[in-house]
Amino acid sequence: MKILADENMPYVQELFGDLGTIETVNGRELTSEQVKDADVLLVRSVTQVNESLLGLNCKLKFVGSATIGTDHIDTDYLASRDIPFSNAPGCNATAVGEFAFIAMLELINRFGGKLRDKTVGIVGAGNTGSAVAKCLEAYDVTVLLHDPVIQGSDPRDFIPLDELIARCDVISLHVPITKTGEHKTWYLFDEVRLNSLQQGTWLLNCCRGEVIDNRALIKIKQVRPDIKVVLDVWEGEPNPMHELIPLVELATPHIAGYSLEGKARGTYMLYQKLMQILGKDADKSMKSLLPALWSAQLDIESIPSEKSLLQLTRFIYDLRDDDELFRKTILDNSSKNAQVNYDNNNGFDLMRKNHKHRREFSALRLVNTGQSDVNWLSNLGFSGVGQ
Numbered sequence: 412m413k414i415l416a417d418e419n420m421p422y423v424q425e426l427f428g429d430l431g432t433i434e435t436v437n438g439r440e441l442t443s444e445q446v447k448d449a450d451v452l453l454v455r456s457v458t459q460v461n462e463s464l465l466g467l468n469c470k471l472k473f474v475g476s477a478t479i480g481t482d483h484i485d486t487d488y489l490a491s492r493d494i495p496f497s498n499a500p501g502c503n504a505t506a507v508g509e510f511a512f513i514a515m516l517e518l519i520n521r522f523g524g525k526l527r528d529k530t531v532g533i534v535g536a537g538n539t540g541s542a543v544a545k546c547l548e549a550y551d552v553t554v555l556l557h558d559p560v561i562q563g564s565d566p567r568d569f570i571p572l573d574e575l576i577a578r579c580d581v582i583s584l585h586v587p588i589t590k591t592g593e594h595k596t597w598y599l600f601d602e603v604r605l606n607s608l609q610q611g612t613w614l615l616n617c618c619r620g621e622v623i624d625n626r627a628l629i630k631i632k633q634v635r636p637d638i639k640v641v642l643d644v645w646e647g648e649p650n651p652m653h654e655l656i657p658l659v660e661l662a663t664p665h666i667a668g669y670s671l672e673g674k675a676r677g678t679y680m681l682y683q684k685l686m687q688i689l690g691k692d693a694d695k696s697m698k699s700l701l702p703a704l705w706s707a708q709l710d711i712e713s714i715p716s717e718k719s720l721l722q723l724t725r726f727i728y729d730l731r732d733d734d735e736l737f738r739k740t741i742l743d744n745s746s747k748n749a750q751v752n753y754d755n756n757n758g759f760d761l762m763r764k765n766h767k768h769r770r771e772f773s774a775l776r777l778v779n780t781g782q783s784d785v786n787w788l789s790n791l792g793f794s795g796v797g798q
């Protein structure tokens with residue numbers, strides 16, 4: 412069996428190695444010629460899987476995408492050819508939740524105030540949105556939800572988007588990208604909606620770049636410095652609009668979901684699905700794949716301030732490093748290329764390819780050595796305390 416896998420998918424050899432020959436490929440540049448004799452195709456979000464990619468292949472048994480989003484997959488085409496497909500729903504939701512939570516703590520550190528005093532609106536209350544809410548609620552932050560698709564069938568309270576914009580200090584976006592339908596999300600935050608943001612709103616986008624009209628955002632940010640923006644995803648990836656970058660507080664190359672655990676979970680979910688299709692036991696364990704954190708245990712006496720909470724989260728993942736590297740890589744390249752050449756393909760993709768250092772809160776075991784109650788840190792995701 413020939414298994415063709417994106418070179419940026421970890422643990423493919425460990426999980427699929429027994430099943431056949433593995434060939435790794437650059438997912439963004441994958442051609443129909445490379446795919447034509449594959450039995451299994453494992454992709455990430457950068458590969459458009461459609462008739463033009465699969466047209467020459469008559470033997471595919473499975474297509475798997477180690478992602479939450481499926482906007483790069485022509486599922487109708489796969490169904491028309493009876494090719495089984497699976498993505499990995501929820502695989503990196505914890506990573507996105509922790510990323511957004513850390514980003515909010517970084518903004519507090521930079522601009523003052525207290526996260527606990529903020530009201531945070533989550534647009535899209537599925538896996539990633541709920542993971543952000545879980546972190547915030549563990550820390551007693553007020554969370555409001557907007558999700559017209561599940562409203563009615565989900566027991567949580569939801570409010571209309573305009574009300575959320577009016578009531579929230581922070582808005583975090585967690586919707587799939589959809590171009591049609593009653594609840595389409597393409598340019599959900601268009602110029603009119605961006606203009607309606609309250610004074611001093613913080614807007615975070617960790618879902619898909621095109622949920623915000625990036626040109627309109629540039630225009631508005633130029634006259635509304637009170638709005639603070641965190642962007643992990645960009646319209647036109649891998650070529651973000653360069654003039655937007657300096658207007659953004661925290662800028663990263665679509666890595667909000669890139670914890671080692673999240674990536675491992677994605678590959679593992681595809682392994683489970685393929686084994687099911689092949690009628691075999693999935694007898695490998697995911698836990699055995701993950702290395703221990705360089706310092707797996709920490710004594711915590713108390714969390715005296717939000718700064719100390721930020722310091723604890725930075726111990727696991729310092730978002731500022733990715734922000735700094737992003738600006739250096741994209742903007743330095745652009746000045747060399749005299750502002751006109753927006754082709755930053757390699758820089759953006761290379762940062763993503765090399766992003767292997769981040770762990771989730773759960774990788775760190777906390778030991779409570781003081782009198783104060785720090786058990787709530789387990790609800791935030793850390794191991795040890797309160798468990």
Ligand SMILES: NC(=O)C1=CN([C@@H]2O[C@H](COP(=O)(O)OP(=O)(O)OC[C@H]3O[C@@H](n4cnc5c(N)ncnc54)[C@H](O)[C@@H]3O)[C@@H](O)[C@H]2O)C=CC1
Binds near residue numbers: 481501535539561618
């Ligand atoms: N930056 C990154 O690294 C990552 C980005 N993503 C992106 O985030 C998206 C969301 O991921 P999940 O939360 O796991 O997906 P999900 O499918 O679990 O949840 C998405 C939610 O958005 C809701 N929704 C759809 N249209 C809406 C609208 N117009 N307004 C409000 N809510 C709407 C749906 O009802 C659903 O509850 C993915 O589709 C993917 O594009 C996901 C993982 C990592």
Ligand SMILES: O=C(O)C(=O)[C@H](O)COP(=O)(O)O
Binds near residue numbers: 477478503
């Ligand atoms: O899961 C998703 O959806 C995402 O956006 C992923 O985090 C994207 O990662 P890649 O598949 O592009 O590596």
